Amino acid sequence: MEGITPVDGSPSCSHIESLPWLIRYNVMVRLDLPDLNALACASPILYRQVKQDRPRILYGGLKTMLGNTLLDAYAVYQTSSPPFTTGIRDIGVVQPFLESYAKRLRTEKAGPSLGDLSEEAIIAMWTFQTTIVAPLVEVFARWTLGNLSNLAHNPDYQRDRPPRDGPEASRLEVDLSVTERMRILRGMYRFQLYCHLFGAQCRGRPRFGHPYMSRDDVFGLVHDLFEPWEFEEFVCIQYYAWWTWWHTCQRFGDEIDETSPLFEEVTPPDPWGKRLTGSVEDHVINGTASRGLRPIREILFVAIDHAHRIRLMHELLAWPTEEYIDFTCSSPSWQWKHRRINRSERDWKEFRREPLPFNGEGESDQSNLRPPAAWVMLWEEKYSNIRTFEDDLLYWGYVMWDRDRIDSTGAEKIIFSQRLEFLPLGDLDYSSPEEEEESEYTNSSHSSDESEDDERASSEREG
Numbered sequence: 217m218e219g220i221t222p223v224d225g226s227p228s229c230s231h232i233e234s235l236p237w238l239i240r241y242n243v244m245v246r247l248d249l250p251d252l253n254a255l256a257c258a259s260p261i262l263y264r265q266v267k268q269d270r271p272r273i274l275y276g277g278l279k280t281m282l283g284n285t286l287l288d289a290y291a292v293y294q295t296s297s298p299p300f301t302t303g304i305r306d307i308g309v310v311q312p313f314l315e316s317y318a319k320r321l322r323t324e325k326a327g328p329s330l331g332d333l334s335e336e337a338i339i340a341m342w343t344f345q346t347t348i349v350a351p352l353v354e355v356f357a358r359w360t361l362g363n364l365s366n367l368a369h370n371p372d373y374q375r376d377r378p379p380r381d382g383p384e385a386s387r388l389e390v391d392l393s394v395t396e397r398m399r400i401l402r403g404m405y406r407f408q409l410y411c412h413l414f415g416a417q418c419r420g421r422p423r424f425g426h427p428y429m430s431r432d433d434v435f436g437l438v439h440d441l442f443e444p445w446e447f448e449e450f451v452c453i454q455y456y457a458w459w460t461w462w463h464t465c466q467r468f469g470d471e472i473d474e475t476s477p478l479f480e481e482v483t484p485p486d487p488w489g490k491r492l493t494g495s496v497e498d499h500v501i502n503g504t505a506s507r508g509l510r511p512i513r514e515i516l517f518v519a520i521d522h523a524h525r526i527r528l529m530h531e532l533l534a535w536p537t538e539e540y541i542d543f544t545c546s547s548p549s550w551q552w553k554h555r556r557i558n559r560s561e562r563d564w565k566e567f568r569r570e571p572l573p574f575n576g577e578g579e580s581d582q583s584n585l586r587p588p589a590a591w592v593m594l595w596e597e598k599y600s601n602i603r604t605f606e607d608d609l610l611y612w613g614y615v616m617w618d619r620d621r622i623d624s625t626g627a628e629k630i631i632f633s634q635r636l637e638f639l640p641l642g643d644l645d646y647s648s649p650e651e652e653e654e655s656e657y658t659n660s661s662h663s664s665d666e667s668e669d670d671e672r673a674s675s676e677r678e679g
Contacts, residue, residue, distance in 0.1 A: 232255070232258075232262065233259055233261045233262065237265070240262070240265060241265075241269065241272075241273065241276070244265075244266065244269075244273045244276075244277075245273055245274075245276035245277040245279075245280055246277065246280065247277070252266060252270075252273065252274075253266075270335070271330065271333075271335045271338050272330060274338045274339065274342045275330045275333065275338050277342065278338065278341060278342055278345065279327075281345060281350075281401075282327075282345065282401060283398055283579075284325050284326060284327060284398075284579060285327075285398060285401045285402045285405055286326070286327030286328065287320055287321065287324060287325065287326070287327035287328070288402060288405035288406055288409065289327075289341050289344070289345065289405050290327060290328050290333070290337075290341065291317050291405075291409050292341075292344070292405055292408045292409050292412065293337055293340055293341050293344070294313070295313070295409060295412035295413060296340070296412060300313075300412055300413065301417065304428055305413060305414070305428060305539070306428040306429055307428075307429045307433050307437075310413050310414075310429070310437060311437060313413075314413070314437050314438075314441065317409075317441075318441055321441070321442075325579075325581070347513075348509050348510055348513050349401065349404055349405070349509065351513060351517060352404065352509055352512060352513055352516075353392075353397065353400050353401060353404065354390050355516060356400060356404075356453070356456050356613070357390040357392055357396075357400065357613075357616075358390055359456065360452070360456070360611070360612045360613035360616065361390070361612070361613075361625075363611050363612040364612035364613075364617075364625055364627055364630075365625065367608075367611070367612060367630055368625055368626035368627060368629070368630060369626075393577070393618050393620075393621075395577040395578060395579075395618055396616055396617055396618055396621070398579070399449050399588070399615065399616045400449075400453075400613075400616055402446065402449055402450075403449030403450050403452055403453040403616070404453050404509060406442070406446075406449070406450040406453075407450050407453040407454055407457070407508070407509070408508045408509050410438065410450065410454075411506050411507060411508035411509075411540075412508070414434060414506070414537060414539040414540045414541070415505075415506030415507055415508060415536075415537060415540050416503045416504070416506045416507050416534040416535060416536060416537050416540070417507070418534065423537065423538055424538065425538070426538065427537075427538035427539055428537075428538070428539055429539055431538075431539075431541060431550065432550075432553070432554070434539050434541055435541065435550055435551075435554050436554060436558060438541075439551070439554055439555075439603070440558070440560050440562070443562075443580065443585070443587070444562065444591075444600060444601050444602065444603050445587045445588055445591040445615045447603050447604070448591070448603060448604065448610075448614075448615045449615055449616065451543045451544055451603070451604050451610060452610050452613045452614075452615065452616065454505070454542065454543060454544055455544045455607060455610040455611070456613075457505040457508075457509075457512060458501060458502070458505050458542065458544060460505075460512050460515070460516070461500075461501045461504045461505050461512075462501050464515055464529065465492050465497055465500065465501055468522075468525060468526060468529060469491075469492035469493075469497060470491075470492075471526050471529075472491070472492045472526075472529060472530070472533065473490055473491055474490035474491075476490075476530050476533070477530055477531075478500065478530070478533050478534075478535075482535065484496045499535060499536055500533050500534070500535065500536075502536040502540065502542055503533070503534040503535040503536035503537070503540075504532060504533050504534050505542075506534070506536055506537065506540040507532070507534055511532040514528055514532060515528055515529070515532060543603070543604050544604060544607055544610060545607070546604070551602070551603060551604075555601070560601070562599070562601040563601050565599040565601065566598075566599050566600050566601045566602070568599075569598045569599070570598065570599040571597060571598065571599070572585065572587060572592060572595070572597055572598060572599040572600075573592065573597050574587070574589055574592040574597070574619065575587075577618050577619070588614075588615045588616070588617065588618075589617070589618065589619035589622045590609075590614040590615055590617065590622055590627065590631055591614075591615055593622075593628060593631045593632070594609075594614075594631050594634070606634050608630075608634055609630075609631070609634055612627070612630075614627070614630075614631065
């Protein structure tokens with residue numbers, strides 16, 4: 217906070233001291249930790265208030281920054297400690313937590329109260345938000361809006377532009393609305409939660425062929441947690457993470473060889489060997505993306521030169537877990553299979569073609585769903601429970617933006633050009649609720665091996 221010096225009685229200090237307690241509090245909740253500490257050093261009066269009210273001040277700041285996303289931030293904090301960091305994250309550990317989380321999403325939209333949180337939890341959540349998430353929100357927004365601008369002006373634009381490096385991008389302001397920022401924040405925290413539950417925690421030996429839970433189980437646990445457009449928010453962030461590490465490996469991967477700690481316990485088969493090429497690179501990109509937001513922040517913001525970046529890559533690159541699903545290129549048959557066996561109320565809304573108009577910007581509640589404008593346009597104001605079918609939309613974060621931005625950027629023509637393309641699950645043959653569940657619908661087009669479909673989709677994305 218400029219103008220504050222640790223000299224009691226300075227003009228700025230005395231001015232703040234003279235304010236009523238509540239106004240001083242409202243000033244403090246808008247400061248980051250360094251500025252708050254500087255304010256506490258400025259005078260005994262302010263020091264006493266900061267010391268006495270620090271948890272309340274930081275909690276107020278979190279509420280101001282996160283809104284209802286505080287609930288997701290708390291879930292991220294909960295999964296950043298044992299048993300999620302030390303034990304086996306099998307279905308016995310993950311399922312009860314996600315069931316509790318889903319219940320809170322339905323009933324406690326505002327998130328935990330001050331009384332529910334320890335000071336340690338508040339400080340950890342504050343630090344993660346201000347040092348990791350907040351800088352990446354700006355980088356993500358610049359990357360996706362840059363992609364949108366290029367695609368709107370050139371439909372043949374090649375998707376080979378990397379995410380902007382953090383320090384450069386952070387100097388450029390992005391004018392996000394409150395709702396747009398909320399959607400990006402929510403997507404980032406839910407991606408981080410997904411990584412805590414299913415992603416790599418270090419660069420240890422990969423467990424190929426030894427999953428702690430099946431892909432069907434993972435899909436079932438995650439698929440129905442959120443409204444479909446909120447699921448897409450999370451997948452847009454997953455897509456950004458993948459592109460960040462793909463670009464990093466393309467630029468610097470030649471320097472990752474048999475001397476890297478990545479290969480200490482692993483000897484990839486020929487013809488790739490201990491180098492970031494072929495399927496080795498694919499696995500490492502997915503594994504590193506599955507570590508979440510912190511490694512992205514480090515590779516973008518912490519690396520000060522080429523040599524430092526390589527050292528960081530040695531520390532950050534990781535092998536994937538069997539449980540981490542890259543939803544941006546997973547086979548449509550996974551979704552088809554899950555929805556066929558586990559029909560939800562959202563599936564029946566789609567089957568009934570329930571109206572879903574654009575209800576303005578803001579957060580949804582039980583009585584008023586507020587899907588983003590791009591989602592409403594894509595499905596022509598009808599409810600759809602289909603997810604992640606076209607990465608040309610993920611590339612510009614289509615579900616993040618307000619109607620005004622969609623209109624002003626020409627994004628609507630991109631949306632309409634995509635909705636007439638191949639829709640992998642656009643015409644499911646649902647039986648009525650009264651019909652027997654065992655009356656199975658069979659479609660030979662979905663009988664191919666799902667893992668081969670995933671690899672094919674990944675190759676198409678790189679191409």
